[in-house]
């Protein structure tokens with residue numbers, strides 16, 4: 001092992017958190033296993049350093065890369081045995097190493113953090129750290145990888161809550177984790193301890209305005225001061241009691257590496273797709289060059305226009321930053337020398353720290369603000385500027401800006417706030433000429449227009465404040481987590497393909513025997529079947545239904561107790577041809593744009609819209625993506641356009657599909673259409689057309705003719721089929737179906753769905769339908785139909 005084997009240090013007792021020093025610990029189970037089976041010295045890793053120390057519990061918990069929790073040494077050995085067996089079959093040394101690397105031993109972590117570094121999972125569970133006291137443990141819902149009911153913990157956690165719902169959820173709480181806590185810490189004048197107060201300027205603090213009043217808000221983050229380890233317990237307790245803040249005390253050198261190194265040099269550039277230096281080169285040189293260009297192109301501004309460049313002092317250090325800074329200074333000097341006059345310098349370069357009030361003063365007098373960041377998540381400068389310009393009172397403003405409020409913005413199209421500023425002049429900051437022209441246009445604009453643009457922006461800024469954003473984030477979160485505690489989480493896939501899906505605990509495999517017995521007892525049955533991916537495998541090349549499927553569907557639709565429909569996105573011609581032997585079968589084609597109750601009936605056109613002008617807008621976009629995506633194609637249906645990427649490279653096709661979805665949604669935003677994803681397709685279809693509407697029509701018609709369905713079987717595999725499942729509960733509440741109706745909503749494949757049941761694949765669906773066909777009443781079949789079904 002690469003770890004030096006030092007003498008074991010005793011485990012801290014639960015009441016005594018570990019002192020602030022690095023301790024090496026005895027070899028863990030996983031280390032011993034690694035040594036036993038692999039030459040681990042080849043792999044230079046030390047997983048223990050990544051372990052987060054938490055106050056000790058008395059057992060180990062291992063988390064493997066597929067999310068399975070292994071909680072005993074015995075289980076670990078079993079896992080190892082199975083992996084080594086796989087290894088012999090030519091398998092997965094690396095995979096196992098990765099799994100082992102992900103092992104988290106809660107007891108054996110290297111205790112390099114200070115005592116305030118508490119376990120965030122505990123916070124989430126409602127176990128607030130009470131310093132120096134043993135804590136009660138509750139557990140979060142576990143992640144499983146195999147179907148079944150989660151067994152109760154068999155360990156020594158006597159205090160754990162056995163219910164799925166932690167008691168803490170009775171009280172609404174939100175935990176805000178941020179770099180800095182929204183508190184100001186000052187040493188007491190006598191140097192004995194600290195005074196704390198809320199930081200009223202902190203956005204984090206203002207978040208609460210958008211949250212429900214009874215919501216408890218807990219903050220986790222660092223302080224801006226360095227608190228001696230001896231004082232940390234007391235400070236933590238005080239901040240928790242009085243401010244609901246949990247401080248993370250990072251030693252200064254770790255904080256510097258974390259913030260200036262990891263955050264600024266790695267995470268920020270990574271998330272903004274740029275090298276660290278190009279940012280600084282952050283909010284500046286492109287703008288100076290644009291100013292130079294504007295003065296050259298529009299000499300009328302020489303002697304009149306001044307660019308005040310407020311540059312935050314560089315947060316990092318190093319030769320590269322110094323060079324960048326020197327370059328900026330040189331640009332300012334060059335421009336000022338070229339265009340300056342006695343008493344006039346076109347560029348005022350401020351690279352010292354600027355207080356908020358000074359910044360507000362600059363914003364208040366600025367005729368225009370120019371933000372040319374080449375990449376930024378949000379950038380609040382334009383909003384702050386608009387608010388400051390609104391705040392100018394007539395008595396404070398110069399005679400020139402007396403009268404109506406006005407402001408002008410030139411903003412980079414690459415910053416997050418750009419789309420929300422519809423009155424701003426948007427530029428590509430790399431295009432210096434265009435930026436220069438935009439600056440000229442902005443300051444040359446007539447006052448009335450500046451005023452209109454300002455009013456528009458101010459309306460947006462004043463209604464989209466911090467409270468607005470926190471409220472909308474919170475609502476999104478609430479919607480997403482609505483059933484969080486009810487659902488079971490399942491780990492699916494491996495490595496990068498690993499994901500956790502949350503499924504309803506009642507989601508289960510459809511029991512054919514049970515359904516068959518209900519089928520036999522029922523009198524009015526509605527059977528709604530999707531086509532592709534349900535009765536027809538997606539992988540099949542021949543898309544026509546097999547003779548077996550035709551025979552089964554024919555038998556089912558021939559039973560007078562049954563109303564059977566194929567409800568598909570496909571066009572009517574192929575469905576009509578394929579199912580021509582099934583005379584009594586209903587067909588809904590193109591998501592219900594066309595509907596036919598039996599082969600004797602005419603096709604009804606159900607679309608509300610006969611206006612297809614949008615096709616001319618959608619098709620060129622689809623063509624663009626088709627040209628760029630080898631293997632993709634466009635399908636033109638009567639009511640819809642479909643872009644297929646099944647035959648394209650899987651990952652490229654799917655990323656193109658995501659991009660096209662966004663593209664089409666914005667191009668067609670004002671058109672009466674919806675853009676939907678399906679199995680390897682993006683489909684644009686008229687609004688109001690859905691399989692849900694089809695299902696509703698069928699149930700309504702049955703009820704209207706005195707044959708309200710007492711049995712509903714609805715099977716589908718795709719997103720569009722979810723609309724059928726969804727409509728069932730509203731059909732029961734509206735009385736179209738009875739609360740006694742036996743409903744079998746079934747999706748194909750195990751995945752999050754509105755359906756309560758699943759079958760694994762189309763083969764199982766066909767078996768299930770076969771069982772129902774066999775249970776159907778042969779007496780109700782016509783002679784011709786019984787011939788076919790034989």
Ligand SMILES: O=P(O)(O)OC[C@H]1O[C@H](O[C@H]2O[C@H](CO)[C@@H](O)[C@H](O)[C@H]2O)[C@H](O)[C@@H](O)[C@@H]1O
Pocket residue numbers: 530531532533543567568569570571635637642644646678679680681683718720
């Ligand atoms: O509602 P469904 O019966 O599931 O039909 C939905 C779509 O079916 C067709 O696309 C599907 O089959 C294609 C092969 O023929 C395949 O490449 C694609 O991935 C599948 O989604 C049809 O072409 C679409 O118009 C339907 O919307």
